[in-house]
Amino acid sequence: MEHKIIVVGIGPGSPDYMLPVASRMIAQAKVIVGSQRALTTFAPSHATSKVIDNDLTGVLDFITKALMDNDVVVMVSGDPGFYSFLATLRTRFSSEYITVIPGISSMQLAFARISEIWQNAVLISMHGRQAKDTDLNYCPDKKLGILTDYEQNPLYIAKVLRKHGWPSNANVWLCANLSYENERIKQLTLGEINDVDGFTHCVMVVTT
Numbered sequence: 001m002e003h004k005i006i007v008v009g010i011g012p013g014s015p016d017y018m019l020p021v022a023s024r025m026i027a028q029a030k031v032i033v034g035s036q037r038a039l040t041t042f043a044p045s046h047a048t049s050k051v052i053d054n055d056l057t058g059v060l061d062f063i064t065k066a067l068m069d070n071d072v073v074v075m076v077s078g079d080p081g082f083y084s085f086l087a088t089l090r091t092r093f094s095s096e097y098i099t100v101i102p103g104i105s106s107m108q109l110a111f112a113r114i115s116e117i118w119q120n121a122v123l124i125s126m127h128g129r130q131a132k133d134t135d136l137n138y139c140p141d142k143k144l145g146i147l148t149d150y151e152q153n154p155l156y157i158a159k160v161l162r163k164h165g166w167p168s169n170a171n172v173w174l175c176a177n178l179s180y181e182n183e184r185i186k187q188l189t190l191g192e193i194n195d196v197d198g199f200t201h202c203v204m205v206v207t208t
């Protein structure tokens with residue numbers, strides 16, 4: 001296989017938060033793969049495109065075939081190394097066939113927005129996956145950064161954290177639509193979370 005897969009982190013959503021090299025790779029793509037939203041926003045009109053849908057084998061098959069003639073650009077949100085389609089790609093393609101262009105993770109931007117340090121935080125995804133008890137368990141001075149989803153939303157996660165010993169007065173920031181014009185950041189305590197209006201898919205930061 002002479003062609004490569006270029007996995008491009010497109011950042012949290014706004015083009016302002018995308019690296020110039022990422023924009024360049026996308027603009028030059030002859031074959032491009034990504035979420036419907038990423039394709040609509042960024043894919044060049046001349047490129048052949050494929051949506052990443054629930055049929056992941058179908059997407060991998062499409063890429064395998066396209067690689068016979070062209071490089072394939074795969075757009076993923078945030079950074080490719082942090083809970084993205086890169087993990088699925090690595091189930092079929094070894095690293096020598098993949099070039100990764102990093103992006104700004106929604107996690108990074110959330111910590112930046114609230115001026116908090118993340119080098120000592122436990123970073124978890126509860127977007128379609130279970131978190132480990134050891135990550136969720138409370139201990140003094142622990143800091144969590146959590147990717148949430150529709151079901152494992154901040155209200156659900158607040159209950160889970162209370163069961164893992166977190167106090168109701170722990171500080172919480174809910175960060176939604178980061179980098180977009182409708183970005184929303186809400187600061188409250190764990191005990192004060194009583195609805196998830198507009199904050200299902202977000203970054204939840206918890207500190208004591």
Ligand SMILES: C[S@@+](CC[C@H](N)C(=O)[O-])C[C@H]1O[C@@H](n2cnc3c(N)ncnc32)[C@H](O)[C@@H]1O
Nearest residue numbers: 012077078079082105106147148177178201202
């Ligand atoms: C499949 S994960 C992708 C994470 C991505 N690789 C990253 O580095 O940000 C999707 C989750 O990331 C978070 N997310 C992605 N973009 C976001 C944004 N613009 N604002 C807030 N959260 C976002 C949400 O928790 C969402 O459910």
